[in-house]
Each structure stands twice: as C-alpha cells, then as structure tokens.
Amino acid sequence: MDIGIQILVIVFQIAVVLGGVLTHIAYLTLAERKILSDMQDRLGPMEVGPHGLLQPLADGLKLFFKEDIIPAGANKFIFSAAPILVLVPALIGFAVVPFGRDSLFLGDIEITPYIADINIGILYVLAFASIGAYGILLGGWASNSKYALLGGLRSAAQCISYELPLGLALVGPILLSESLSMKAMTEAQGGGFWHWFIVVQPVAFVIYMICAIAETNRLPFDLPEAESELVAGFFTEYSGMRFSLFFLAEYGNMILVSCIAVVAFLGGWQAPFSFLEFIPPIIWFLAKVYFLLFFYIWLRATVPRLRFDQLMAFCWKVMLPLALVNVLVTSIVKYIVS
Secondary structure: OOHHHHHHHHHHHHHHHHHHHHHHHHHHHHHHHHHHHHHOOOOOOOOOOHHHOOHHHHHHHHHHHOOOOOOOOOOHHHHHHHHHHHHHHHHHHHHHOOOOOOOEEEOOEEEOOOOOOOOOHHHHHHHHHHHHHHHHHHHHHHOOOHHHHHHHHHHHHHHHHHHHHHHHHOHHHHHHHOOOOHHHHHHOOOOOHHHOHHHHOHHHHHHHHHHHHHHOOOOOOOHHHOHHHHOOHHHOOOOHHHHHHHHHHHHHHHHHHHHHHHHHHOOOOOOOOHHHOOOOHHHHHHHHHHHHHHHHHHHHHHOOOOOHHHHHHHHHHHHHHHHHHHHHHHHHHHHHHO
16 A cells, blocks of 8 residues: 555544544533433523534633633643643543454455554553543642642642552453454454453452542542642633643543543443344444543432542552552462463
8 A cells, every 4th residue: 555545544544543532532521411410300401402402612612712711820831831731631542542353444455443453452541541640730839829739739649649549459450361452452352342451350350440430530530620729720720721731632532532431341332232233333332431530420419529638548558559450460470371
C-alpha cells in the first residue's frame, strides 16, 4: 500500500475514533442527568429537542460563547495550558483500544477497528493517563485561589496513590494473557464468558474498578472538586471553553477506564456464548462499556462522599496490600499451572 494512502487511512481512523469518543462524552452527560433524575423521581432535561436529546448541543454552544475569564493574579500561560494537559492524555489513550475484531477491506486497503496495536498497549495508556494529574495540579496552582490549590493538591495525592493498586490490578490479566497488547489480551479471552479474566481475577477486577473511580475523581471519591468544601475544587476559577475541557477530560477518562476494564476483564469484543457471535463484536464491546458507565452513575446516586483521610487510608491500608497479594497468588498459580 502506498505510504500516502496509509497516512490517509490513519487520519480517517483517528477522525472516526475521536468523533465517536466526543459524541459519547456529550451524550454521557445527558445520560447521567437522565438516569440521576429518574432515580430521584424527576424528569431531567426535557426542553431542548425531543425528550431533551439536543441538550448536549445547547450546553456546548453555551460554553463556547460564554465569557472566558482569567483571574488577575493567575499565571496566564499555565492557567491556559492546564486544561489541554488534562484533556489530551484522556483522548490519546483510545489510540490502542481495540473496539472490534474484523477489519474492513476497501480493495487492498485495510481499515482496522483500532488505530494502533502496540505490544505495550496497557503500559502506553497508564503512562499517558498519569500526565493528566499534572494538568489538574498545575491548573489548581496557576489559578491563584486557595480553593483551587487545595483541590489540585488533593487530586495529585489521590491520583498518585490510586495509580499503584490500579496498575497492580492489571498485572493479573497481563500474566494470564502473557502480553501487554490490548488486542492480544482480548483474544486470550475467547471461547465463552468462562474464559474471561474476571472469572479467575474477581479481586483484581474489584480493585481496578474502585481505583478507576478514584482516578477519575468520581463519587464517592470526588474530593478534589468537593462542592460542599472547595466550591468546585481545582477548576473553581475556570469558565467558558477552558471549563468545558476539564469537563470533557473527566468524562473521557470515565469512558477510557471502562474500555480498559472491558478489555482486561470482560473479554473485550468477545460474545459470552458462541451462539451469540452473529451480533457484531463492536456491539458487545459497547454494551459492556455502557454497563460500566451506568455503574458509575448509579454510584453517584447512591453512595455518599468519603472524607479525605478515609480515602487515603483505604488506598494504602486496603487496596495496595490486596493488589500485591493478588499479584503474588496469580504469579504462583500461573507458574505451577504452566
């Protein structure tokens, strides 16, 4: 294939994935408002479009035209760069997520259901996801606000702490699949739901999900933006499009960690039974991701916020020891069986 055509195919794949992710982020905000309102016996957004389906578009237009204010005492460069530093790592992680099994062929041109399949896919995602914490910390510091600074410091401590058990929770699936490639990890779970890694790694799955919720600053771990204490935490001083970039990053990270959970523990695009394989693989992948996102929203509606000392103690005294024990047991069993 000509190098120019290869570049065009890659650009097309990036555009499709980016467009799909941003669309999902927009309608995830609507889904959250609708689900929360239903759980609280309310209607939720109903005015813009039929049943409020155009509400994300209205919200986007409002934020786009809203006045963009920079506090007088802020560090203007870092204040402006921080939202980008948070959003970009959230989006580029999708480059290695395999959304399906079958490639699309247009003559001799192959369009794969992923942008890239690299042999260190999981490591790539974890490395870039860590950068987002710097954006939050810098945004909180550059705002020159005590509320934003406290939120940024909380987020830095929280993200750095929970990254450890989260990474260790993924060691189990890595050992079982003998690969860091997300495509190879998915293929290792073929043959029915009893081959999915959640069956043999239930502790790792629970640890991963708890840490993923903490990493994305969602209830009950949303201490960096605790409204009752810190107004809005690290983005207290942000408005307009800069505020929306933080918003996009939070929901983008929710989708990304859900995709990783699906690949590492729930079989990725694999159907639970062989007789259901007539359903397109991407449908199975999206259905599993939607289920985990619903779980996120469900938690927000039912679980109260923790204190910060409880949050940190839970990580270092419960999550980290459990994750280390799980890695040790998995390694021993894998060595004996193989």
